[in-house]
Amino acid sequence: MxxxxxxxxxxxxxxxxxxxxxxxxxxxxxxxxxIGEHDSPEDQRVDRVMVALASVKADVAKEALLAATAAAESFYEVRWRENRPFSPEEWSAQVLGELSIDDPAAHDAVAAELHRGLPVTQRILxxxxxxxxxxxxxxxxxxxxxxxxxxxxxxxxxxxxxxxxxxxxxxxxxxxxxxxxxxxxxxxxxxxxxxxxxxxxxxxxxxxxxxxxxxxxxxxxxxxxxxxxxxxxxxxxxxxxxxxxxxxxxxxxxxxx
Structure with missing residues (x-):
């Protein structure tokens, strides 16, 4: 019909x-x-997180970061469906935990990048x-x-x-x-x-x-x-x-x- x-x-x-x-x-x-998005936000986020980590001398291979962020996205999906809020700080901790990085400066750099959000040029009204x-x-x-x-x-x-x-x-x-x-x-x-x-x-x-x-x-x-x-x-x-x-x-x- x-x-x-x-x-x-x-x-x-x-x-x-x-x-x-x-x-x-x-x-x-x-x-x-x-609001919509021009490109995959996951790919853009990985690139910006890599820059944030490099700023505190925490260099990570992109393949490892892709795997860590995918795990964090899956964890967020579970929390979303369980109605349990998930903050940028928790996302940062999840990603860095996957990478075995225990550095407060790295955590702060990633969380700050998430709080900024992706550039508005990547957004569509x-x-x-x-x-x-x-x-x-x-x-x-x-x-x-x-x-x-x-x-x-x-x-x-x-x-x-x-x-x-x-x-x-x-x-x-x-x-x-x-x-x-x-x-x-x-x-x-x-x-x-x-x-x-x-x-x-x-x-x-x-x-x-x-x-x-x-x-x-x-x-x-x-x-x-x-x-x-x-x-x-x-x-x-x-x-x-x-x-x-x-x-x-x-x-x-x-x-x-």
């Missing part, structure tokens, strides 16, 4: 307005929803998102972020948004390294709802992953919108209320404006 198109989603949204509150807030995931955020704000919609932070901390993520001149559109953000919880846990969505001053039924959440974004939003009674411009998540998990290919289509799909 073909997926509903934008017109069909608009009709669905209009029908829901009869028995559901109007949407007063929209929250967004960060990675692959607001999602097509049409700036205009969409402006449209939402002009319509009086509260806008927030609900994001699972990976290796790059939220201070750097907000810096990317500021660089692209869209941070100003957000009224509140709920980054996991601030809240201490990952999606799909309801508590990180509650943090966003409280910060925005809205109820779950008045809110839509846009994200790319079924396990975290869709399942978390649906579980909290928030309208789930799966964004698939960069990633079309085909895992056998619950589907969102709506599927979005182009950000500018969102207001009409939600019956806004």
């Amino acid at each position: 073909p997926r509903p198109g934008v017109r069909e989603w608009c009709a669905i949204a209009e029908a829901r307005r009869v028995d559901r509150p109007l949407i007063r807030a929209v929250t967004y995931d960060f990675w692959n929803t607001l 999602a097509p049409g998102i700036a205009d969409t955020l402006r449209t939402l704000k002009d319509a009086g919609i509260k806008v927030g972020i609900v994001c699972d932070v990976g290796i790059t901390p939220s201070t750097a993520l907000r810096g990317y948004l500021e660089h692209f001149e869209v941070l100003k559109y957000f009224d509140h953000w709920s980054f996991s390294d601030d809240v201490g919880i990952y999606k799909p846990d309801a508590r990180i969505f509650d943090h966003a709802l409280d910060g925005l001053g809205v109820a779950a039924g008045e809110t839509a959440h846009v994200g790319d992953l079924r396990r975290t974004d869709v399942t978390g939003a649906l579980g909290r009674g928030i309208t789930a919108v799966r964004y698939r411009h960069w990633r079309d998540d085909q895992t056998e998990l619950p589907e969102a209320d709506m599927v979005l290919d182009h950000h500018p289509d969102l207001p009409a799909m939600l019956g806004i404006g």
